[in-house]
Every structure is written in structure tokens, then in C-alpha cells.
Amino acid sequence: MDTKKEHRIALFLDFENLVTNTGFTAGNFDLQPAMDRLLERGKVVFRRAYCDWSRFKEAKGNLHEFGVELIDVPPSTRSGKNGADMRLVIDALELCYAREHIDTFAIASGDSDFCPLAYKLRENGRQLIGLAVKEATSPLFVKACDEFIYLRPRTRAEKEKEKRGHEHDEAAKGRKHGKGHEAGERHGKDASGNKDKEKGKAEAKTEVPELALEVVQRLLARATGPLNPSLIKETIVRKEPDFDEREHGFSTFAKLLASMEQEGLLRRVQQGRQWYVVGPDAAPPEPPKRRGARNAEEEDEEEVYPDPVDDF
Numbered sequence: 585m586d587t588k589k590e591h592r593i594a595l596f597l598d599f600e601n602l603v604t605n606t607g608f609t610a611g612n613f614d615l616q617p618a619m620d621r622l623l624e625r626g627k628v629v630f631r632r633a634y635c636d637w638s639r640f641k642e643a644k645g646n647l648h649e650f651g652v653e654l655i656d657v658p659p660s661t662r663s664g665k666n667g668a669d670m671r672l673v674i675d676a677l678e679l680c681y682a683r684e685h686i687d688t689f690a691i692a693s694g695d696s697d698f699c700p701l702a703y704k705l706r707e708n709g710r711q712l713i714g715l716a717v718k719e720a721t722s723p724l725f726v727k728a729c730d731e732f733i734y735l736r737p738r739t740r741a742e743k744e745k746e747k748r749g750h751e752h753d754e755a756a757k758g759r760k761h762g763k764g765h766e767a768g769e770r771h772g773k774d775a776s777g778n779k780d781k782e783k784g785k786a787e788a789k790t791e792v793p794e795l796a797l798e799v800v801q802r803l804l805a806r807a808t809g810p811l812n813p814s815l816i817k818e819t820i821v822r823k824e825p826d827f828d829e830r831e832h833g834f835s836t837f838a839k840l841l842a843s844m845e846q847e848g849l850l851r852r853v854q855q856g857r858q859w860y861v862v863g864p865d866a867a868p869p870e871p872p873k874r875r876g877a878r879n880a881e882e883e884d885e886e887e888v889y890p891d892p893v894d895d896f
Contacts, residue, residue, distance in 0.1 A: 591627070591688045596633075596692065598698075676689060702714075811862070813861055
């Protein structure tokens with residue numbers, strides 16, 4: 585995605601879809617991970633969630649904390665089905681035509697019924713990001729999006745890890761004030777050891793995906809100069825909207841490229857503050873001329889004067 589422009593994002597949540605057979609409940613649904621991923625891409629300027637809120641009262645407080653407007657859609661049939669998805673589609677299209685500054689739409693649902701909405705938004709030049717639980721998401725909707733982010737409930741291990749992190753912070757505060765120094769130090773060493781073990785396990789599982797290899801090879805074959813890493817990532821995501829390098833053991837895309845460099849598939853070069861990607865056999869770029877040296881030469885030229893003419 586374009587990193588030079590700050591995107592304006594509208595977030596729509598089909599809430600009932602997110603908490604039905606997904607592992608989430610109204611009480612434990614956490615919007616923070618999804619918001620963190622969206623805020624990496626721009627400002628979330630519009631937030632709405634749709635469902636029959638009389639059935640999901642426990643979620644109201646959490647969503648209000650994130651500034652989400654709750655649209656109540658009561659059951660419209662005897663079977664209890666409501667028109668939340670239809671209301672969401674109407675509001676999204678209305679916003680698309682009325683607010684041109686909003687260039688990105690995030691639809692939190694795994695329902696393939698939103699595919700026509702996805703096609704219409706993209707037809708009007710909008711980026712579309714999908715969010716849902718992987719096991720409850722239609723592959724058709726994934727392919728209809730420009731990018732797809734999978735949500736998942738936090739596991740017990742992750743909650744315990746977060747708890748240990750808070751305990752570690754408390755121990756650090758104790759050391760700062762001269763209390764519990766030895767206990768805090770032992771806890772810090774244990775935590776550091778655990779992190780090293782986890783890091784080692786993560787590195788052991790890393791594997792460069794075939795899609796990344798294919799995209800890099802094709803882009804380098806057609807390139808007439810260095811490639812920006814963001815272009816490579818954008819191309820991969822266009823081919824596979826739900827691509828996530830973390831699923832292959834890499835915490836960042838830069839580490840994925842570094843692994844490919846170690847395998848001799850590409851070479852990374854730095855120009856100024858920016859890193860670029862070139863072919864493994866590409867000639868090294870010429871170092872830029874030093875401004876100081878050039879200015880010194882110009883100053884020397886300016887200081888050379890002809891000898892004065894002696895008229896006497």
C-alpha cells in the first residue's frame with residue numbers, strides 16, 4: 585500500500601458474524617489488535633458496528649471505548665434474522681459516494697455476501713481491507729479484498745505472557761527503588777532466557793514462502809533499477825490478500841528479505857536512509873559524491889584570482 589499518503593479508513597463491523605462460531609464472545613471480543621493493524625495504515629475516521637445489541641450487551645462497553653458507533657438492527661423476521669448486513673452495505677456505499685477523502689474501507693466480516701460490496705468499492709477506487717476469523721471466513725470474500733487481516737482470540741498462553749510482562753515491569757520498578765533487587769534480577773534473567781528460547785524456536789521454523797520467491801524473481805527480472813521493499817510487499821498482497829509473513833516465522837517483512845538475501849536470492853543496498861532490493865549479481869551502486877568535497881572545490885576555484893596588471 586502507498587506509504588507516502590496517510591490513508592483515511594472507514595471501519596464497518598458485522599458484529600454478529602464476528603462472534604458466531606469463531607471463538608469470540610460478546611464478553612471477550614477485543615478490538616485492539618485489529619485497530620493496531622489499521623492504524624499502521626492510516627487514520628480510522630469512521631467506526632460503526634451493526635447487530636441486534638439486545639443480544640450482545642456485554643460488548644457495548646468495550647466498543648464504546650474505541651469510539652465505535654453502535655447501530656441497532658432488531659430482528660425483522662420470525663426466525664430472528666435481522667438486516668444488519670443490508671444496512672451495512674447501504675451505509676458503506678453512501679459513505680463512498682459522499683466522502684471522497686475516505687479512500688480505504690475495512691469490513692469486519694467473513695461473509696461472502698459482502699463480495700458485491702467489495703467489488704463496487706474497488707470499482708470506485710477504494711482500497712478494501714477485510715477482517716475476520718480465519719476458520720469462519722469465506723475464501724471468496726478473501727479474494728474480493730485488497731488485503732485481509734485474520735483475527736483470533738488471545739490464547740491462555742498469550743494472557744499468561746502478558747501477565748508475566750506486567751510482573752517484570754513491577755520487578756523493574758522495584759529494582760529502581762532499591763527493593764527486591766535480587767528477586768527482580770533473577771526474574772529478569774529468567775524472562776530473558778525464555779525470550780531467547782522463544783526466539784530460537786521462531787527462527788527454527790522460518791521458511792521463505794514460494795509466493796515471495798516467485799514475486800521477487802519476477803520483479804527483479806523486469807526491474808531497471810533498485811526495488812523498494814514496499815513494492816514487493818504490495819505485489820505479494822495483491823496476489824494473496826491474506827499474506828502475513830509472521831505465519832512463516834518472520835516477525836517483519838524486512839527479516840523475510842534478509843533471509844532471502846542469506847540464500848543468495850537478492851541483495852539489499854542502502855541509498856541514503858532507504859533500503860532497496862537488487863538482484864544478487866547487480867553491480868554495486870556508485871557512492872554519491874561528498875557535498876563537502878564539491879563545495880571545497882568550488883571554493884578553491886572562486887579563490888583563484890589572476891595576478892594584477894602592473895601599470896607602472
